[in-house]
Amino acid sequence: MTYEVGDFMQTPASFGYERATSVDHAIALLEQLGSEARLVAGGHSLLPMMKLRLARPEHLIDINDLVGDLSFIRVEGDELRIGAMTRHAELLASAVAGEHFRIFHDAERVIADPIVRNRGTIGGSLCQADPSEDLSAVFAALRAEIVIQSASGSRSVSARDFHVGPYETAVGDAEMLTEIRVPLRPNLGSAYRKVERRAGDWAVAAAGACVSLDGDTIADVGIGLTAVGAAHFCAPEAEDSLRGQAATDEAIDAAGALAAEHSNPGTDQRGPADYKRHLAGELTKRALRSAIARARGEEG
Numbered sequence: 001m002t003y004e005v006g007d008f009m010q011t012p013a014s015f016g017y018e019r020a021t022s023v024d025h026a027i028a029l030l031e032q033l034g035s036e037a038r039l040v041a042g043g044h045s046l047l048p049m050m051k052l053r054l055a056r057p058e059h060l061i062d063i064n065d066l067v068g069d070l071s072f073i074r075v076e077g078d079e080l081r082i083g084a085m086t087r088h089a090e091l092l093a094s095a096v097a098g099e100h101f102r103i104f105h106d107a108e109r110v111i112a113d114p115i116v117r118n119r120g121t122i123g124g125s126l127c128q129a130d131p132s133e134d135l136s137a138v139f140a141a142l143r144a145e146i147v148i149q150s151a152s153g154s155r156s157v158s159a160r161d162f163h164v165g166p167y168e169t170a171v172g173d174a175e176m177l178t179e180i181r182v183p184l185r186p187n188l189g190s191a192y193r194k195v196e197r198r199a200g201d202w203a204v205a206a207a208g209a210c211v212s213l214d215g216d217t218i219a220d221v222g223i224g225l226t227a228v229g230a231a232h233f234c235a236p237e238a239e240d241s242l243r244g245q246a247a248t249d250e251a252i253d254a255a256g257a258l259a260a261e262h263s264n265p266g267t268d269q270r271g272p273a274d275y276k277r278h279l280a281g282e283l284t285k286r287a288l289r290s291a292i293a294r295a296r297g298e299e300g
């Protein structure tokens, strides 16, 4: 058998290229170019998929000139707001994000590598909707709201309803994600724990927890899971078991068991399903312990 040099090259199919100058312009281009057009932000997910011909958009609409409008991390009223074009590295470096939600720094430290984090965006990560995506679990734990804009205005979708399936989101044709809003709450601690095969890899399994304490009682709790087939990236049965309970080791262990029981991992190159289910429980417990310690003002 003979091979040509081209047999081994990964090149995308041809496509048209537009550069949006504003959010309204990007949406107008999406409307004008139709359903075969795709936004490109950091390009770290879309471009590899195009090279492998797993995605063949006819047009790319580059939104990197929108950083002035869509790259921000700030507190407004009782919310932390994060713009869609904020890069992973900016979230990792953000003092205001870390001050309110340590979970962001926990997670960003273990997402990919500095090259991907310097370019990849928060909006692009959520819109890629990979079933192993870390921030999907983080925003599910935080019960964030995701703002989607179209020509007719903006609407807000709960992070838990944003993913409608693997690689599918609530973002419709001629719509784009513009920002994520996270409610601020008193006496809150949050944490993220991940097992990966090697530094910078996708999760074998990971869990995030966000706990509000009233004295030593768990007033509210959010638990996010990724890579373990948890519906909507969350663990509602484990959350229900904790709400209103004293923050004890027994309660945490019971919640971990429920998280494991209700996850639905598959066997793949990252490990067997039983191992991932075990990790779902163990990482949920570790994230909860750390979040509770942080809510108490201890080092978690």
Ligand SMILES: Cc1cc2nc3c(=O)[nH]c(=O)nc-3n(C[C@H](O)[C@H](O)[C@H](O)COP(=O)(O)OP(=O)(O)OC[C@H]3O[C@@H](n4cnc5c(N)ncnc54)[C@H](O)[C@@H]3O)c2cc1C
Pocket (backbone or CB within 6 Å): 038, 039, 040, 041, 042, 043, 044, 045, 046, 047, 084, 085, 088, 110, 111, 112, 113, 116, 119, 120, 121, 122, 123, 124, 125, 127, 128, 132, 133, 134, 135, 171, 175, 176, 177, 178, 200, 201, 202, 203
């Ligand atoms: C080597 C490597 C390792 C990685 N490791 C991890 C990891 O450990 N954990 C993890 O969670 N992720 C990981 N990733 C994924 C990485 O974090 C994401 O690929 C990347 O950040 C996606 O963001 P992006 O800006 O590059 O999106 P793009 O590739 O530009 O876009 C992705 C998708 O989102 C759409 N999109 C982008 N922005 C918007 C918007 N504002 N509104 C609507 N649609 C939009 C695009 O049309 C496209 O369909 C890894 C990626 C690589 C290449």
